[in-house]
Amino acid sequence: MISPDLFGADFRKSSFSGGNNDCVEVATNLPGLVAxxxxxxxxxxxxxxxxxxxxxxxxxxxxxxx
Incomplete structure (x- = not known):
């Protein structure tokens, strides 16, 4: 379950991640918060x-x- 603080977060992978699925995702579209x-x-x-x-x-x- 996603935390209510992260509702609507648009997570994206780094363009440097390649195709191995071992990476992090970042959401920067939330006011005052980066997830x-x-x-x-x-x-x-x-x-x-x-x-x-x-x-x-x-x-x-x-x-x-x-």
């Missing part, structure tokens, strides 16, 4: 972040911090 889930378990739990924290995380990935 991330495992593509193999779409009805399972999702992690949520503020847009600012998500942008900082992505910047760290691009900069090679992780």
């Amino acid at each position: 991330v889930r495992d593509s193999k378990d779409p009805s399972g739990p999702a992690l949520t972040f503020t847009p600012e924290v998500w942008r900082d995380f992505l910047a760290g990935v691009r900069d090679g911090d992780f």
